[in-house]
Amino acid sequence: MKLRIGAIAxxxxxxxxxxxxxxxxxxxxxxxxxxxxxxxxIYCPESAVKYSDKEGIYFDYxxxxxxxxxxxxxxxxxxxxxxxxx
Amino acid sequence: MQVVEGSYAIAHAVKxxxxxxxxxxxxxxxxxxxxxxxxxxxDGELECEFxxxxxEHSAMSVALGASAVGARAYSASTSQGLAxxxxxxxxxxxxxxxxxxxxxxxxxxxxxxxxNDQQDTIGARDSGWIQIYVEDIQEAHDAMIQGxxxxxxxxxMLPLMVCADGFILTHTYEPVVLAEQIEVDDFLPxxxxxxxxxxDNPLSFGCFAEPDKYMEFRYMQHEAMDxxxxxxxxxxxxxxxxxxxxxxxxxxxxxLDGAEIVLLTFGSxxxxxxxxxxxxxxxxxxxxxxxxxxxxxxxxDALKDAKVVAVIEKDFSAGFEGALFTDVKAALYNHINDxxxxxxxVGLGGRDVRADDILEIIKRSKSxxxxxxxxxxxxxxxxxELL
Ligand code: SF4
Ligand code: SF4
Numbered sequence: 001m002k003l004r005i006g007a008i009a010x011x012x013x014x015x016x017x018x019x020x021x022x023x024x025x026x027x028x029x030x031x032x033x034x035x036x037x038x039x040x041x042i043y044c045p046e047s048a049v050k051y052s053d054k055e056g057i058y059f060d061y062x063x064x065x066x067x068x069x070x071x072x073x074x075x076x077x078x079x080x081x082x083x084x085x086x
Numbered sequence: 087m088q089v090v091e092g093s094y095a096i097a098h099a100v101k102x103x104x105x106x107x108x109x110x111x112x113x114x115x116x117x118x119x120x121x122x123x124x125x126x127x128x129d130g131e132l133e134c135e136f137x138x139x140x141x142e143h144s145a146m147s148v149a150l151g152a153s154a155v156g157a158r159a160y161s162a163s164t165s166q167g168l169a170x171x172x173x174x175x176x177x178x179x180x181x182x183x184x185x186x187x188x189x190x191x192x193x194x195x196x197x198x199x200x201x202n203d204q205q206d207t208i209g210a211r212d213s214g215w216i217q218i219y220v221e222d223i224q225e226a227h228d229a230m231i232q233g234x235x236x237x238x239x240x241x242x243m244l245p246l247m248v249c250a251d252g253f254i255l256t257h258t259y260e261p262v263v264l265a266e267q268i269e270v271d272d273f274l275p276x277x278x279x280x281x282x283x284x285x286d287n288p289l290s291f292g293c294f295a296e297p298d299k300y301m302e303f304r305y306m307q308h309e310a311m312d313x314x315x316x317x318x319x320x321x322x323x324x325x326x327x328x329x330x331x332x333x334x335x336x337x338x339x340x341x342l343d344g345a346e347i348v349l350l351t352f353g354s355x356x357x358x359x360x361x362x363x364x365x366x367x368x369x370x371x372x373x374x375x376x377x378x379x380x381x382x383x384x385x386x387d388a389l390k391d392a393k394v395v396a397v398i399e400k401d402f403s404a405g406f407e408g409a410l411f412t413d414v415k416a417a418l419y420n421h422i423n424d425x426x427x428x429x430x431x432v433g434l435g436g437r438d439v440r441a442d443d444i445l446e447i448i449k450r451s452k453s454x455x456x457x458x459x460x461x462x463x464x465x466x467x468x469x470x471e472l473l
Contacts, residue, residue, distance in 0.1 A: 003302050005243060005310075006182035007293040008281045017294060 019046055023066030026084040031056050033078035040070035040079060087263050092223040092255045093118030095262045096162075096188055096248075099230035101132045102270040103186075105160040107152035109137040109145045113167040114200045115252035116190040120162055142167040146174035146185075153183035154291050156282035158234065161185065164252055165192035165206045172213070178245045179214025179307065181292040184237035184277070188230065189217075189247040190256055191353065191400075193435040201436020202252040203400035204353060208409045214307050216246040216314055217377040219352035223260045225333050226250045228325065231270055235321045238277050241313045249377075251354040253436070265329070273328050311379040318376050336381035338373045339388055345370030347451045348389060350414060351398040352377060355432070355439055359398070362444040369448055374410070382417045389418065394426045394451045398444075400433040407463040426454050429463040443467050 034057055040049045041057075048064035051057055057078070071079040090098070097119050100108075108127070110120040126132040135152075139145045142163050149159040163171060168189055178185050189207045193199040207217060216236065220226045229248045237246040250256065281289055295303055319335030326332035340360060342348065345368055349359055352374040363369050372388050372395075374381065389395055397411040406412065411429030418425060430447050433439040443466050450464075 003299060003306070004281070005303075005306055006281070006291055007180065007295055007303050008182075009290045009293045011288045011290065013290075014294065017296060 018062050019065045020062045023061075023064060023084055025066045025068060025081040026061070027059055027064060027066070027068070027070055027079050028082050029057055029059075030078050030080070033076040035076040035078075037075045039073040039075055043069050043073045045069065087261045089259050089261050090264070091118060091259050092226060092250070092257065094122050095223050095227040095260075095264065096230060096250065096256070097122035097126065098264050099227040100160050100188075101126050102265045102267055103160075103231060103234050103274060104132075104158065104271075104276075105134055106157035107135045107137065107149065107159045108161070109139055109148035109152070109159070110161050110163065111139055111142045111145045111167060113142070113164055115192060115202075115256045116162045116164045116167070116188070118256060119188055119190070123160075142170040143174060146171040146178065146187075149185045149187070150174060150178050150181070150183060153178070153185050154181065154283045156277065156279050156284075158238075158277045159183075159185045160187065162188040162190065164190040165194055165200075168206045168210060169194070172210070175210055175213040175215060175245075177292060180303070182243040182307075182310070183245060183291075184234070184243055185245040186230065186233045186237050187245070187247045188226075189249045190252045191249055192252040197435075199435040200252075202254055203434045203436065204249070204251075205401040205434075207247065207249045208401040208403075210247070211378060211409065214244065215378065216242075216244050216311070216318070217249055218246065218318075218375055219249045219377055220255065220375075221333070221354055221356045221373065223255055223258070224262050224331065226255055227262055227265070228329065228331055228333070231265060231274060232321050232325050234277075235274050235324075236314065236317050238279075239317050239321075240280070242310055242317050243279075244307070244310050244314060249353070254354040263329075263331075269329065273325065315376070315379045315381070318379075334373065334375055335384075336374075336376040336379070337384045337388060338375060340371035340373065342370040342372065342388060344368060344391075346393040346455065347448060348372050348392045348395045349398055349444070349447065349451075350374065350385075350389075350395050350410075352410070353400070355398065355400070358439055358441060359444050362441050362448070366448060377410070380413055380417065385414060385417050386421045389422060389425060392425060394428065394455045396447050396451045397427070397429045398432055398447060399429075400431070402431050411463060426459060427462070428454055428459065430466050431464070432466045437467055439467070
């Protein structure tokens with residue numbers, strides 16, 4: 001892919017930037033504490049918090065940059081941050 | 087030909103370029119330019135969105151956004167105002183938006199000064215903008231029209247600032263040939279960018295670039311500057327044919343034939359220097375029109391028979407020397423070895439530069455030619471009694 005001048009890009013192309021590489025701390029969940037308020041889904045700046053009926057709340061670690069906002073906003077104290085070993 | 091104020095001539099030339107958006111914040115000595123433009127818009131002489139803003143940062147941001155949607159955008163500022171535009175200057179050039187501005191040259195604070203020197207635009211030297219320095223009001227007027235043609239050309243696509251000495255060129259009256267609309271329309275085609283923001287064809291400008299791509303974007307800016315070297319010369323020639331006025335391409339020589347001492351400088355000071363040089367033997371002038379891109383090859387060629395080059399400028403890099411002086415030395419290194427080089431700082435904060443100062447520079451250049459160099463870089467016109 002040749003680069004365009006001015007860093008001019010088509011929409012949606014920022015998905016190639018895997019912001020998960022920036023992470024030092026990683027969010028984990030204790031599913032039993034989750035009350036399904038979805039604060040984490042709403043507040044995550046990377047839309048990296050996902051939900052499915054089967055799995056409940058889970059994270060897209062390709063894009064989660066480890067900011068900890070989900071953990072901070074979690075009403076059930078279900079999300080905690082862990083130092084990630086790389 | 088009409089006798090008009092410099093600011094009016096500049097505003098008139100901008101009007102003739104049919105900008106779609108003008109955004110500026112008033113600051114002395116740039117104010118008259120934007121006042122005149124606002125008047126043109128209010129009087130219905132110029133169909134244009136005039137955006138009054140809260141700061142220079144906003145002014146340049148508006149110009150950036152306007153240019154990104156495909157509008158021809160204009161702004162003007164000086165000194166502290168230009169400094170407040172700083173981060174946006176880099177964004178405009180990085181996004182390859184051909185905004186054109188008039189950068190009126192004024193000293194930086196502190197100490198507070200509204201008067202002329204060139205420290206402000208020298209500070210913006212590395213921002214990726216083309217910088218054209220002008221000598222008189224007619225050239226300032228003409229450079230605005232040339233500026234859009236250079237900046238918007240498909241193989242350049244870089245913003246451009248016309249640097250004009252504050253007060254000396256903005257507040258004085260001179261006879262000027264004011265361009266007719268039909269002439270400018272023939273010379274300057276409408277701006278038709280390849281990429282522009284539109285809801286029908288969405289794009290993102292100035293995206294995030296990881297370390298694996300950032301360098302390539304910067305390199306492309308460097309290549310565009312190289313192509314601008316050619317374009318500036320072409321446009322100067324075309325302008326000469328269309329309007330009958332020519333100021334050189336990247337540089338212009340004056341009395342260079344057989345000149346042993348060459349005074350190298352830019353801006354309005356050249357008027358004073360010409361007066362002096364006309365009465366001197368073997369002294370010529372090399373005027374730098376385009377400071378970025380820097381005319382490396384042209385300077386080497388113009389100085390190949392000189393014995394001493396004296397670089398005169400109204401700025402310096404604290405802790406080193408005059409910025410133009412450094413650049414000239416760098417351009418000649420490895421190319422001309424037996425040339426003696428001297429740097430002189432003059433006229434800071436509006437200090438008048440007189441014929442006597444130029445004569446003093448010529449005297450010191452002569453003694454460097456005959457003997458050795460004692461002081462490579464020096465201040466001229468310092469008031470020793472105050473120090
Ligand atoms: S740590 Fe930050 S980025 Fe990661 S999921 Fe939580 S809110 Fe989103
Ligand atoms: S914020 Fe906490 S409690 Fe609410 S849905 Fe997310 S994990 Fe569950």
